[in-house]
Amino acid sequence: MYCEKCKKRPATLHFTKIVNDEKTEVHLCEQCAQEMGKVNTMFTPFSITDLLSSFFEVGGEGQQTIYGQQALKCPQCGFTFGDIKKTGRLGCGHCYVTFREQLMPILKRIQGRTEHSGKVPKKIGGQIWLSREIKRLKDELNKAVAEEAYERAAQLRDKIRELEGKPVDGQGRW
């Protein structure tokens, strides 16, 4: 997306303008925004999502080789890497497999890390889920004990027992 004012540089700042209660989006490059006095030091007016296309666009010649395979298509949705660059979005879950090699450095830049460590769906994970979840809960339990949060610790211990297949007092699922 190009800056609305100079139409030359990429728009990196995105504002919501409200005139007579009507909202309009304004997209500017940093230079034009500064000239128009739109930027003060109050806070950064953009979220990382808005910066996305620039994440995909940035880069010199080194990246050309990585992003060179524009003909590669996701077999499930038909998206090319060009489509991803253009929209800053992926076409389907399988795109993460198809374009993994190209996506990893970008994810690293956006997210800092590339290894999920949160919730795992029970159905998919199965045993992996179970052992991961038990480990996670045990860490939480240790922390709770260290903080002397005994009520929370008791809850966690019950949860761990439940997952390990040991009986707890049978409250139904919510």
Added chain:
Amino acid sequence: MVNWIKNDGPNSDVVISSRIRLARNIEGIPFPIIMDDKQAQQVVKIVKDAIFNSNTVLAGEFIDLEIDKLSDIDVQRLVEVHVVSPDLVKNRKRSAVLLRRDETVSIMINEEDHIRIQCLNTGFQLENVWDLADKVDDVIEENVKYAFDEQLGYLTCCPTNVGTGIRASVMLHLPALTITGYTKGMLQTISKIGLTVRGLYGEGTEVAGNMFQLSNQLTLGQSEEEIINNLTTVTHQLVDREWAARENIAKHDRYGLEDKIYRSYGILSNARKISSKEAMDLLSDVRMGVDMEILKEVDINTINQLMFDIQPASVQKLAGITDGAEQRDVARAEVIRQRLNKK
């Protein structure tokens, strides 16, 4: 009337609301950005079935808003009260929203992702809100196979959501920190620790009503609990600093503070025509006055409710008027006067 805002949340003086949003997609179906109408219908059906046919109390708690049949003004109103996201509106002909009757949970179908679970409540209660979102997620997952990758976690349309798919946020009212200029530095520091702040209701970089939304920026590599703990810690600090700043102002310029609060209250109670920006700023003063027990003529719930009800579509709906900014400004002033002068 906004239903969820009526709940009495903990620590609701500075923290107006806590929200968790989870992004999920169904395996094997393209994301909304490129799916066709048939696939869109298929997703709507899968998610509706997962909720309404589940063997949990949830099944009876939700209603289908039938958002494709609502008028523009009704949909805009839902956005203003934070029940529905602006992105969903763009795509609403093939979207659906399942709303829990008390408005604390909305499941948006075919927004940017197939499924967006949003849980929202008053005050500072991120953990409760997360527990609820987690449960709703579990219920859906019983009948839906999510797009999930061992390494990358939940797969989302936008790579800024991949991993946990979680966006945790709190809506903060920071009048004293804004007056004292503290917010400038604070907001820059915050972006360095993986959080994002944005002003709410503002024009450009300006903030109306001294309202800020603080949320996590990163979704990959940290667990949901870590993300929530991080946000909670920073929120606690901001609440403490906001109160320290308020007490400082009260100590050094008591009359100035009272004067500002009562003037704002006076304008709101008497104005015949008012823009949403002016109303938000004045309500901010009054809200601080009520929190600090300086102004006792009005209760905090009335103010909280008004902050939502004075937004454009809400005013139009409450006053039953058609478009037109001037008409709306008159209707807005009337709504405010009625609420503030009601004993």
